[in-house]
Amino acid sequence: MENQREFIETKHEKPWRYEEDGLTVTRSAAWTAPGCHEGCGVLMYTDAQGKLVKVEGDPEDPYNQGRLCVRCLDLPEVVYSKDRLMYPMRRDKALRGKDAWERISWEEAIDEIGDKLQETAREFGPESVVFLQGTGRDVQTPIGRLAWTYGSPNYGCPQSGIACYMPRIAMCASTTGSMWISDCSQQFQDRYDNPDYEVPEVMIVWGNYPIKSNADGFFGHWVIDLMKRGTKIVMADPRMTWLGKRAEVNMALRPGTDALLAIGMLQVIINEDIYDHDFVENWCYGFDELKARVNEYDLDDIATRTWVPVEQIKRAARIVANAKSACLQWGVAVDMTKESFPAGQALMAFVEITGNIDVPGGMMSMPTFALSIGFGLEHLPEEQAKKRLGLDRYPVYGFGYPMMQPDVMIEAMETAKPYEIRGLWLQTTNTATCMGADPKRFMAAAGKMDFIYSVDLYMTPTIMALADIVLPALTFPERNGLMQNSGAQRGITINKAIESLGECKSDYEINLLIGKKVNPEAWPWETVEDMLEAIVGTTGYTFDRLRNVGPAYEKYTYRKHELGLWRPDGTPGFNTPTGKIELYSTAFEACGLDPLPYFDEPDPGPVANPDLLEEYPLVMTTGARNWSLFHSEHRQIPRLRAMHPDPIVQMHPDAVERYGLHNGDWVWVEAPMGRFKRRIQATREIIDPRVVSTDHGWWFPEADPENLYDMMDLNSNNCFGWVPGKSGFGANYKTNLVKVYRVAEGE
Ligand SMILES: Nc1nc2c(c(=O)[nH]1)N[C@H]1C(S)=C(S)[C@@H](COP(=O)(O)OP(=O)(O)OC[C@H]3O[C@@H](n4cnc5c(=O)[nH]c(N)nc54)[C@H](O)[C@@H]3O)O[C@H]1N2
Ligand SMILES: Nc1nc2c(c(=O)[nH]1)N[C@H]1C(S)=C(S)[C@@H](COP(=O)(O)OP(=O)(O)OC[C@H]3O[C@@H](n4cnc5c(=O)[nH]c(N)nc54)[C@H](O)[C@@H]3O)O[C@H]1N2
Numbered sequence: 001m002e003n004q005r006e007f008i009e010t011k012h013e014k015p016w017r018y019e020e021d022g023l024t025v026t027r028s029a030a031w032t033a034p035g036c037h038e039g040c041g042v043l044m045y046t047d048a049q050g051k052l053v054k055v056e057g058d059p060e061d062p063y064n065q066g067r068l069c070v071r072c073l074d075l076p077e078v079v080y081s082k083d084r085l086m087y088p089m090r091r092d093k094a095l096r097g098k099d100a101w102e103r104i105s106w107e108e109a110i111d112e113i114g115d116k117l118q119e120t121a122r123e124f125g126p127e128s129v130v131f132l133q134g135t136g137r138d139v140q141t142p143i144g145r146l147a148w149t150y151g152s153p154n155y156g157c158p159q160s161g162i163a164c165y166m167p168r169i170a171m172c173a174s175t176t177g178s179m180w181i182s183d184c185s186q187q188f189q190d191r192y193d194n195p196d197y198e199v200p201e202v203m204i205v206w207g208n209y210p211i212k213s214n215a216d217g218f219f220g221h222w223v224i225d226l227m228k229r230g231t232k233i234v235m236a237d238p239r240m241t242w243l244g245k246r247a248e249v250n251m252a253l254r255p256g257t258d259a260l261l262a263i264g265m266l267q268v269i270i271n272e273d274i275y276d277h278d279f280v281e282n283w284c285y286g287f288d289e290l291k292a293r294v295n296e297y298d299l300d301d302i303a304t305r306t307w308v309p310v311e312q313i314k315r316a317a318r319i320v321a322n323a324k325s326a327c328l329q330w331g332v333a334v335d336m337t338k339e340s341f342p343a344g345q346a347l348m349a350f351v352e353i354t355g356n357i358d359v360p361g362g363m364m365s366m367p368t369f370a371l372s373i374g375f376g377l378e379h380l381p382e383e384q385a386k387k388r389l390g391l392d393r394y395p396v397y398g399f400g401y402p403m404m405q406p407d408v409m410i411e412a413m414e415t416a417k418p419y420e421i422r423g424l425w426l427q428t429t430n431t432a433t434c435m436g437a438d439p440k441r442f443m444a445a446a447g448k449m450d451f452i453y454s455v456d457l458y459m460t461p462t463i464m465a466l467a468d469i470v471l472p473a474l475t476f477p478e479r480n481g482l483m484q485n486s487g488a489q490r491g492i493t494i495n496k497a498i499e500s501l502g503e504c505k506s507d508y509e510i511n512l513l514i515g516k517k518v519n520p521e522a523w524p525w526e527t528v529e530d531m532l533e534a535i536v537g538t539t540g541y542t543f544d545r546l547r548n549v550g551p552a553y554e555k556y557t558y559r560k561h562e563l564g565l566w567r568p569d570g571t572p573g574f575n576t577p578t579g580k581i582e583l584y585s586t587a588f589e590a591c592g593l594d595p596l597p598y599f600d601e602p603d604p605g606p607v608a609n610p611d612l613l614e615e616y617p618l619v620m621t622t623g624a625r626n627w628s629l630f631h632s633e634h635r636q637i638p639r640l641r642a643m644h645p646d647p648i649v650q651m652h653p654d655a656v657e658r659y660g661l662h663n664g665d666w667v668w669v670e671a672p673m674g675r676f677k678r679r680i681q682a683t684r685e686i687i688d689p690r691v692v693s694t695d696h697g698w699w700f701p702e703a704d705p706e707n708l709y710d711m712m713d714l715n716s717n718n719c720f721g722w723v724p725g726k727s728g729f730g731a732n733y734k735t736n737l738v739k740v741y742r743v744a745e746g747e
C-alpha cells in the first residue's frame, strides 16, 4: 500500500516488556476502562503470579512525561474490585428492575443476541436497533462498526444535543473544514524543545478545567508546563479555581451566557481595531457581517447580563488580541449551553480574527493516527444511511460525524415515528445515571423496548433497571488496543499486562463475536489482534512495530492553508465552500441556521424567567469534574471514593446562611422539572452567592439494587429535559434555576 505519511518515533531505553527488581514491567497506554480520555504512557508492574501490583507514569512517553493521575495510580483497586462483573448474565424481561440475574455461558449469550438481532432486522429493519456508547473510549471503534455492519444508521451517544465535544467538532468542521486545539507541542515527539514550536503568549481557558478533567486527549498539566515557560492565562469560569487565581483575568460569568460574553469580547477586539487585518482579508469570509452582528449588542447590557464588568471584558479582549500568539482551550461548558454552535463560533472567532490559526503557539489542527470513527461505515447501505434519526430535522448532522440525533431517538422510541425502535445496545454508557437527560423519560421510553443488551465492567443502575443480557468487559491492563483518535496526535498501542479476570472479554472481542453472527463478511478476522492489525496497517505499521517504537507522531506542518494542504484541489485556503474560514457560515445558512454568532437567554434562567426567581432564586451549573471520579464510575473503589465520598453542591457561605442551612447538610436541589439530593459544601469566595455548582453521575453502589442504588434521588439530570439547540447540537446541562432546602428526616 502506498504510504506517504512521515512518522517520528519515540526512542526507548528498554523494550516494551522487561524485568525490574523481581517484577515484570509492561509499557502501555492508559485508556479506558476505567474511563479516561487520555492514553497516557504507563508502566504496569506485575508480580511472579501475574498480578498487577503497581502502575507508574512512563517517563519516556512525551505525552505525560512520567506524570499520572490518581485514577491510574489506583488502578489495581479498579481491576481487582470485588464488584466487577465476571460472567454473562441474563434476566427475564418481565423482571426488569429486579435483581434476578442468572449466569449464562458466552455461547448462549452470543447466540441469543445474534438471533434476536437477525430476527429484528428481518421483521422491522436493522434501523430499529439503536447502538449507544458513552463518552469517547478506544473501544468506541467496534461499537460504530457493529451498528453499521448490522445495517443500522442509528449509532451515537444518548445525550441531549450530543452535548459533549461533538458540537465543537461539528461547528469547527462546518466553518473551517477541520477541528482545532491548543498548540501545547503535543504533536511533537521532542515537545517543547522542537525547533518549530513556540510557547503561546496567552491561553484562553474557557468552560474547561483541564487540570482536573484532562479531556479529549489534552493532558491538563501541559497548561502548567506552559505557564512555567511564560504563558499567561485568560479564563471564563463561574467559579474561582487554582488556575483562575493565577490567571490575568478570570471572568466569573453567569452560567450559560458564554456566547454573549464572547460577543462582547469580539466587539472590543473589532471596534478597537486590534485584530489581524492581513489574516482576516486573506483567509476569512464574512468579517463585515460578523462586525455588524456583534455591534447589534450593547456592551453595558452584556456586562449586566453576563455579570462580568465592562472593564474586565475589555481587559481580557485586549490581552488576547495584543498577544503575539494565543490559543483557545475550551471545554464542555461550551457544548452544554443549548445554543452551543453560536457560542463556539464566537469563541473560535477570537483565534481566527487574531490570526492564530495553524501557527506555533496558536491553534493546531487535530489529525488522527489511524482509522477511527467511521471504521466500517462503508458497509452501511446507502438506503439505510438515509434513515439516520434526525438527519431530516437537523441537516447539519449530514456534515462530518455519522451519529444519530439523540433527542430524535428518544422521540422515536416513544412514538414509533418515523419508524419503530425495538432494541437498544448499550456499550460503555450508564445512560440513565449520567449521559441522558430526564432519566424518568429515558427509562419509560427504554421500557418499551423488546430487548436491551449492555456491555460494562460493573453492574450499574441503568443495567439493573433495563437490561435483559449483560456482558462483562475488560479493563485496559487485561487487553490489547490502539490509541488512534481523540486529540491523540500520535499512534500508540495498549498492551496486555495481565490475564483477563473471570470470564470477561474485551469489547473488541465481544463485538467481533456478534459481528460474525450478523454480518460475517464484514468481520473477517479470527482474533482481535487481526482486527487491530488491519486498523494499524492503514498507516504502514504493524502492531508489533508500533508497540516497540510508539508513540509514533505524524510529521506536523504549520500554515497548511498557505501551502495548499487542505483543499482536495491543492489550492491554498481551507476546506470550506468559500475556501476560507467562515466567520459567516455558508453551511449553517444552507441548513436554515443563523450563519453568525448570536445569544439566546438560557431557559430556565433568571432573565428568561424572572417569574420563577422568587421560588427558584439560584442559578445552577453541573458536572465540574473532580480528581478521583470519572462520570458515574469509581463509586465502588474505596480509595477513590474516599477522595470524594458524597455528592456535593457548592454554595457561597452567604447563600448557605440566607437559606438557613449549614455546611455538610443533606439538601434537595430542586428545579422546576425535578430534584435531587446533595451535601452542601460551603465555599469561600470561589463561587458567586447567586450560583450553585454540583457534581453529576451519582449512585451508591452500596445501596439497594432494586431501588436502583438510590440513583433516582441522586440524579442531577432530573432537572434537565431532552431539549437540543436549534442545530440539534448542544443542550443546557450547565444552566438551570433551582432552590435548595434541607432533606427532611427519613427522606
Ligand atoms: N448534569 C450533567 N450530566 C452530565 C455531564 C455534566 O457535566 N453534567 N457530563 C456529560 C458528559 S460530557 C458525558 S461524556 C456523559 C458521560 O456519560 P457516560 O459515558 O455514559 O459515563 P458513565 O456514566 O461513566 O458510563 C460509562 C459506563 O461505561 C462503563 N465503562 C467504562 N469503560 C468501559 C469499557 O472500556 N468498556 C465497557 N464496556 N464499559 C466501560 C462504566 O463502568 C460505566 O458504567 O455524561 C454527561 N452527563
Ligand atoms: N476526573 C474526571 N475527568 C473527566 C471526566 C470526569 O467525569 N472525571 N469527564 C470527561 C468528559 S466526558 C468530559 S466532556 C470532560 C469535561 O471537562 P471540562 O471541559 O473541563 O468540563 P467541566 O469539568 O464540566 O467544567 C469545566 C469548568 O467549567 C466551569 N463552568 C460551569 N458552568 C459554566 C458555564 O456556563 N460557562 C463557563 N464558561 N464555564 C462553566 C466549571 O466551573 C468548571 O470549572 O472531562 C473529561 N474528564
Ligand SMILES: [Mo]
Pocket (backbone or CB within 6 Å): 135, 164, 165, 332
Ligand atoms: Mo463528555
